[in-house]
Structure formats: C-alpha cells, structure tokens
Amino acid sequence: MSAEFTGPPWATDWTKLAAEYRDALPTRVRDLIIDAVTELKTSRHPYRDDHLDTAKISIEPARSTEPRGAHILYFDYGHGWLRYTFTHRTADPQIVIERIFWQ
Structure with a gap:
C-alpha cells in the first residue's frame, strides 16, 4: 500500500517579507488576498486551476520549463499576484507563499 497525500485544505506559510508586504496593504486588498x-488552499491540487473560481484567480507556472516549481497566482483581475511553491510531502503537504505584489 502506497502512502497518499493528505487532501485540502493545504497548510500555508508565508515568508517574512511576503507577510510584511501583505500586512502593509490596505484592508480591501488584504481581503482579496x-x-x-x-x-488555493482548498483546491484539489495547488498547481492546477481545475475546480478553482477562475473568474477570481488564475494560476500559471513561474517558468514554463519548471512545471512543478514555483507558480504565480493572479488575483484582483491581474492587479496583484503572489508567487508560491507547493512542497509535496505525504505527511504534511504545504503551500509556501514567497512573494506578493499588488498595484
């Protein structure tokens, strides 16, 4: 019997710089984030946009040559994005948000 990933909701962590930037944004933008x-946390797989509300967010690899590497999640109709990675661990898979930007 092989070990399987635990399912959503996925654990999420923020780098210090991403969390500081997020916390400095206006309340309306933080709510969008x-x-x-x-x-993203409740999606079946954090690197695919199936079963996501693509009217609100979209996802794509940060580099097309690394489809399992970092990904970009766009929100607020493309006015903001965050870069994240998904650590594939059987016991505790986790999304790590590395960077965030909003304009």
Missing part, C-alpha cells in the same frame, strides 16, 4: 489564498 485572503479570498485568493483560501481558494
């Missing part, structure tokens, strides 16, 4: 991350 929370909605986008919640959508």
